[in-house]
Amino acid sequence: MHGTPPSIIPDVLQRCDHCAVRHQAVCGAMDDVQVKKLAQIAHRKKVPAGQTIISDEEPVDFFANVISGAIKLTKTLPDGRQQIVGLLFAPDFLGRAYSKHNPYTAEAATDVEICTFPNAAFERLVGEYPGLQQRLFQHTLDELDAARDWMLLLGRKTAEEKVASFLHMLARRSLLTGCVHKASPGSAAFELPLTRSDMADYLGLTIETVSRQLTRLKTSNVVRLSTNRLIMVPDLDRLAQAAGQDNHRH
Amino acid sequence: MHGTPPSIIPDVLQRCDHCAVRHQAVCGAMDDVQVKKLAQIAHRKKVPAGQTIISDEEPVDFFANVISGAIKLTKTLPDGRQQIVGLLFAPDFLGRAYSKHNPYTAEAATDVEICTFPNAAFERLVGEYPGLQQRLFQHTLDELDAARDWMLLLGRKTAEEKVASFLHMLARRSLLTGCVHKASPGSAAFELPLTRSDMADYLGLTIETVSRQLTRLKTSNVVRLSTNRLIMVPDLDRLAQAAGQDNHRH
DNA sequence: CGACATGTTGAACCTCATCAACCGACGTGG
DNA sequence: CCACGTCGGTTGATGAGGTTCAACATGTCG
Numbered sequence: 001m002h003g004t005p006p007s008i009i010p011d012v013l014q015r016c017d018h019c020a021v022r023h024q025a026v027c028g029a030m031d032d033v034q035v036k037k038l039a040q041i042a043h044r045k046k047v048p049a050g051q052t053i054i055s056d057e058e059p060v061d062f063f064a065n066v067i068s069g070a071i072k073l074t075k076t077l078p079d080g081r082q083q084i085v086g087l088l089f090a091p092d093f094l095g096r097a098y099s100k101h102n103p104y105t106a107e108a109a110t111d112v113e114i115c116t117f118p119n120a121a122f123e124r125l126v127g128e129y130p131g132l133q134q135r136l137f138q139h140t141l142d143e144l145d146a147a148r149d150w151m152l153l154l155g156r157k158t159a160e161e162k163v164a165s166f167l168h169m170l171a172r173r174s175l176l177t178g179c180v181h182k183a184s185p186g187s188a189a190f191e192l193p194l195t196r197s198d199m200a201d202y203l204g205l206t207i208e209t210v211s212r213q214l215t216r217l218k219t220s221n222v223v224r225l226s227t228n229r230l231i232m233v234p235d236l237d238r239l240a241q242a243a244g245q246d247n248h249r250h
Numbered sequence: 251m252h253g254t255p256p257s258i259i260p261d262v263l264q265r266c267d268h269c270a271v272r273h274q275a276v277c278g279a280m281d282d283v284q285v286k287k288l289a290q291i292a293h294r295k296k297v298p299a300g301q302t303i304i305s306d307e308e309p310v311d312f313f314a315n316v317i318s319g320a321i322k323l324t325k326t327l328p329d330g331r332q333q334i335v336g337l338l339f340a341p342d343f344l345g346r347a348y349s350k351h352n353p354y355t356a357e358a359a360t361d362v363e364i365c366t367f368p369n370a371a372f373e374r375l376v377g378e379y380p381g382l383q384q385r386l387f388q389h390t391l392d393e394l395d396a397a398r399d400w401m402l403l404l405g406r407k408t409a410e411e412k413v414a415s416f417l418h419m420l421a422r423r424s425l426l427t428g429c430v431h432k433a434s435p436g437s438a439a440f441e442l443p444l445t446r447s448d449m450a451d452y453l454g455l456t457i458e459t460v461s462r463q464l465t466r467l468k469t470s471n472v473v474r475l476s477t478n479r480l481i482m483v484p485d486l487d488r489l490a491q492a493a494g495q496d497n498h499r500h
Numbered sequence: 501c502g503a504c505a506t507g508t509t510g511a512a513c514c515t516c517a518t519c520a521a522c523c524g525a526c527g528t529g530g
Numbered sequence: 531c532c533a534c535g536t537c538g539g540t541t542g543a544t545g546a547g548g549t550t551c552a553a554c555a556t557g558t559c560g
Contacts, residue, residue, distance in 0.1 A: 075398065077494055082406070083401055085398035086398065097391065103395055136387075140387065140394060147394060147397035150401055152325040152333040152335065156333045156454060158516095195537095197538080201405075207540095212516095212540085212541080244327055244329070409548065446506070447506085447507095455548080456550080458507095459549075464508095
């Protein structure tokens with residue numbers, strides 16, 4: 001929502017070899033030679049929480065990989081009602097093929113690190129390496145699946161199921177993303193990347209309802225909160241059940 | 251929801267040249283020589299309303315173009331609550347690249363005609379003609395945009411805005427799809443492709459609420475209903491306003 | 501004609517939004 | 531140092547928008 005442009009910290013010396021997402025992000029489709037080409041057009045950028053990265057009102061001239069942090073994609077009605085239509089995490093990709101115009105706004109939900117590529121140069125690379133286009137396509141399909149899952153949530157789930165589903169998604173995510181304490185199998189612990197207000201915008205609720213449902217889940221011992229942001233899930237199956245989920249999947 | 255497989259009416263003699271969607275569907279990316287190849291693997295199929303085309307529980311072994319009618323993509327919670335996560339119309343494409351498994355069910359909302367291609371053969375063609383893959387990618391991006399628009403609707407719009415948005419979408423569609431009476435500019439007339447029950451599942455409402463909001467729009471003269479299914483919109487801008495839309499777009 | 505599916509309307513209820521007060525943490529300036 | 535404003539979050543009271551349950555209307559098909 002800030003008008004100021006994100007500060008650019010070019011990092012030409014940065015070797016992709018040491019990048020945390022080298023083998024997961026779109027560059028995972030490329031061999032070392034290709035990645036070197038990519039490195040030449042890439043720029044690391046740090047974006048503080050709350051800053052707008054892409055606005056739906058301005059053309060976009062770059063693509064980006066998310067290195068760390070969370071980015072929210074939002075849509076807003078003329079009267080200000082807002083909905084988060086997508087969340088991007090570590091190896092995800094930001095940007096739209098075939099169009100300079102994004103139909104939504106991208107904003108840093110937390111402090112964020114991204115690796116940007118200028119539009120033209122990146123599209124040239126996509127032309128050279130068909131594997132890259134396929135990777136982008138695959139990523140878009142995943143985003144579509146996620147969006148449709150969320151449509152089911154927004155249209156048909158209760159407030160408690162919505163909150164539980166959100167936590168369940170993060171919990172699953174935390175299990176995949178390395179560094180797990182895996183204290184006991186079937187449990188998880190993670191940090192909330194969103195404020196209550198953002199959670200509300202993601203779930204189609206109000207902050208008050210989100211807060212109430214969280215305390216409900218807390219008092220029924222489905223989750224534990226150490227701070228406002230640190231969540232501990234003792235039993236993932238119970239959480240999945242509270243989320244009204246197909247738990248024979250995922 | 252029916253268990254019976256759709257009846258297959260192979261139509262080898264059918265020339266793609268005469269196909270209503272020859273230049274709009276994915277085949278629009280192909281020249282006449284390529285289309286001839288495509289015609290050899292294509293089969294026309296008629297599917298009666300209500301019949302399941304693709305189930306999320308069975309692998310899919312074909313792709314398809316929609317020739318006529320409407321197909322709904324649905325997701326269902328274990329307890330039966332249902333949400334339509336996508337609607338496919340005439341030149342749209344059904345099927346999922348890179349995966350035999352669809353995470354949703356496709357069902358004929360009206361009587362439907364589709365043009366199917368066996369998986370393997372089609373993927374071979376995609377490999378040969380890069381334009382085809384790009385076309386599929388583009389289509390997926392459009393579906394993603396539509397899904398995210400719908401997330402905003404499901405999460406943040408009121409019942410009246412939801413119904414109005416749905417009608418507005420169909421009205422816009424009816425203007426693009428040839429055969430318009432364009433009695434007066436800014437007006438539109440079309441047939442509802444969905445039952446009240448399906449509309450409810452699409453909008454995250456109940457049939458009763460859909461019905462009530464329709465009569466509200468009717469009594470406030472935003473729309474006119476000749477039959478239950480035939481809609482007349484005298485002023486598209488008023489409808490857009492009732493939909494809570496950005497009307498400086500689209 | 502009766503049976504069944506689709507759609508409308510009414511009344512009661514309930515979930516969630518709204519409005520408001522309050523809490524703790526943090527930063528700033530007198 | 532403390533008063534203060536601000537921000538993120540919680541909790542309570544109230545009410546509206548939609549759901550639910552039920553009755554009825556309409557249309558279609560054997």
